[in-house]
Amino acid sequence: MQSIKIEVERAERPIFFYDDDPDGLSSFVQFYKAKGAGKGVIVKSSPQLKPIYLRKVQEYNADVVFVLDKPLISEEFINGLDIPLRWIDHHESQKNWINGFKKDIFYYNPRDSLGMNIPVSDIAYRVFKENLWMAMVGAVGDWTLPEFSSDFCNEYPDLLDPSIKEPGKALFESELGHLIKIISFMLKGNTRRINSAIMSLLKVNSPYEILxxxxxxxxxxxxxxxxxxxEYNKHLEEAKRAAKDNFLIYLYEGKRFSFTKELSNELLYLFPDKLIIVGRETKGIFKLSIRASNVELPPIVEAALQGLSGSGGGHEHACGAEVKHDDLDLFIERIKNFIKE
Ligand SMILES: [Mn+2]
Incomplete structure (x- = not known):
């Protein structure tokens, strides 16, 4: 934490790449406000920071790159960098991989240092100790209840009841949860509009200004x-009706927005005993969010993808995957079989 603070202090033109969810955005807001300078770039559509983003580094003439809450960075991106990289994340550790580069890179992951999953927005709050409500949006958005929850309940008693001790309940049954949904939905759709919303968020100092x-x-x-x-609520109602046996599989064709992450999370909260697959098809490819509270997902997802054209991975109880339209039935069939076994 000390090192992160020093790196932010000594940066002059930091560029922040961050994940397009409440945790990523909250992290960016906290870093940006602490620094009072820099440029933010939201990284959408892929868990990996791809080489196309090198252009942003050059355009801004940055002196250091911060990557917040992105699980992966492409090798080409790193090889194309000639300035320091500071990567703060809490997904599966990339320490060994990143140490293979002979570059000026610091990698911070609480899984390495503490053996714990702490969202980046939570780390940011521990480092800067400002913007409590913003930190809370990110941490609870990543389905955790941080240590500073009680401070938040004291300051904003109408947004979260102190008796709530379960992150899922905070996320789906509180006013804070509603705020998190708003922050999550403002990152959907037209890029120009998203960027205006982010600029607005940087001017907001209290959650009530939004609520x-x-x-x-x-x-x-x-x-x-x-x-x-x-639109989300319509999908949610329809998806609830798709619960069957040990599974809830809800597929839709993506007109405008992807809701797979948010839907699968809320469905898992509502149906904790089921394996949830929510998929959205665009251009012949299904992007899937897979959730289960009682199975370890990554090995199952990996095995189900064997020989198919697709990719996937993620956390123990939350995975994402991309599967071609023609392979989807087989993929789902395999997952069902693994669960039955
Ligand atoms: Mn996160």
Whole structure:
């Protein structure tokens, strides 16, 4: 934490690449506000930071690259860098891989140092100790209840009841959870609009500005997600009806937005005993979010992908995968068989 603080302090033109979810965005907001300078770039559509983003580094003339909450960075991206890289993450450790590069790289992952999964927004709060509500949005958004939850309950008693001790309950049955949904939905759709929403968020100092629409930037964010939230709720109601036996499989064709991550999380909360697969098809490819609370998913997903054109991976109880349309039935069949075994 000390090292992260020093690296942020000594940066002059930091560029921040961050994941397109509440944890990634919250991390960025905290780092950016602590520094009071720099440029943020949201990394959408892939868990990996790809070489195309090198252009952003050059355009901004950055002196250091921070990568927040991205599980992977492509080899080409790293090889193309001629400035320091500071990577803060909490997904599966890439320590051994990243140490193979002869470059100025610091890799921070609480799984290595503490053997714990601590979201990057939680780490950021421990480092900078500012923006409590923003930190809470990110940490609870990643399905954890951080140490500073009780501080948050004291300061914002109407957003989270201190009796709630379970992250899922905080996420889906509190006003804080509603705020997290808003932050998550504001990252969907048109890139220009997303960037305006992020600029607005940087001007917001209290969660009530958004929830009560009590300031122009807060209202802009709230208004921007109203139709998205409606569409999400429609999918959620439909998906709930798809629960069958030990599974809940809900597939939809992606018109505008991907909701697979959010839907699968909420469905897992509602159906904790089921294996959840939510998939969205675009251009012949299914992007899937897979959830289960009582099985270890990554080896199952990996085995189910054997010989198929696709990829996947993730956390113990939350995985993502990409499978071609024609391979989907076989993929699902295999997962079902593994579970039955
Ligand atoms: Mn995260």
């Amino acid at each position: 009560h629409q009590s300031s122009p930037p807060g209202r802009f964010i709230y208004k921007g997600v109203e139709s998205i939230e409606k």
